[in-house]
Amino acid sequence: MAAGSPRILVVDDEPGIVESLCEALKRTGYQVQTAFNGQQALDAVEQACPDLIVMDVMMPGMDGLQALEILRGKAATRNTPIILLTALGTDMDIIAGVRAGATMYLTKPVENSRIVSLISAILGGRQALGCESAEDLRSAASKR
Numbered sequence: 001m002a003a004g005s006p007r008i009l010v011v012d013d014e015p016g017i018v019e020s021l022c023e024a025l026k027r028t029g030y031q032v033q034t035a036f037n038g039q040q041a042l043d044a045v046e047q048a049c050p051d052l053i054v055m056d057v058m059m060p061g062m063d064g065l066q067a068l069e070i071l072r073g074k075a076a077t078r079n080t081p082i083i084l085l086t087a088l089g090t091d092m093d094i095i096a097g098v099r100a101g102a103t104m105y106l107t108k109p110v111e112n113s114r115i116v117s118l119i120s121a122i123l124g125g126r127q128a129l130g131c132e133s134a135e136d137l138r139s140a141a142s143k144r
Contacts, residue, residue, distance in 0.1 A: 006099040006123050007031040011041040011067070012085070013059040017108075021054065026122070037061030042070060049076050052119055057086035057097065065100050072101035076111035081122045085110065 008030045010119075012018050022032045033050060035041040037059040044050075055072070057064035064084060071077040081103040088091070089107035097105045104118065 002099060005029050005031055006051040006121065007048065007056075009033045009035065009041060009053045011035040011038070011044075011053065011055040013025045013037060015054060017056075019084075021112050021115060024116050025119070029117050030119070038064060038067030038070075041067050045071065045074075045077055050080065051103055052123060053080060053082045053083050054115065054119070055082060057084055057088050057093070067094060068097075068102060078094075083115070083118065083122075085115070089106065125126070 006027050010018050010021050010025070010032060011034070013036050014023075018034050018036070024033060025032050033044050033048065035044045038055075039062045041053070041055060044060075047055075055064045055067065064086065068082055071080065071082065082101065083104045083106060084097045084102045085106045085108060086097075087108045091128070094105050103122065105114070106118075
């Protein structure tokens with residue numbers, strides 16, 4: 001795996017989900033970090049800021065929405081793409097996730113291949129347009 005390959009942080013309290021998604025991401029060439037709750041995610045981001053985060057909502061301790069709001073409040077992660085991957089799928093859940101700052105909201109179960117494809121599209125779109133942040137990407141898209 002190349003040192004310059006994108007770094008993805010996978011955050012979920014279900015070890016099986018973390019393991020299978022990490023395996024799929026590594027096969028695609030991504031560097032992968034893991035965390036099992038919101039606080040561990042914040043700690044991992046402090047050590048090495050990822051290029052994208054995939055995070056569950058329902059986790060023990062600090063949940064994904066709380067972590068998302070904190071991440072959006074920090075300059076280093078304000079524009080980092082964050083995909084919420086959760087079993088919560090009501091309209092109110094989705095609205096809460098988007099309002100908290102989620103780039104994308106996916107309800108479980110989701111095939112790993114779909115998640116990997118979406119990650120590639122998000123990161124590839126930013127790179128193709130020369131965008132450093134999600135805000136740059138939105139700005140570039142609105143000019144098209």
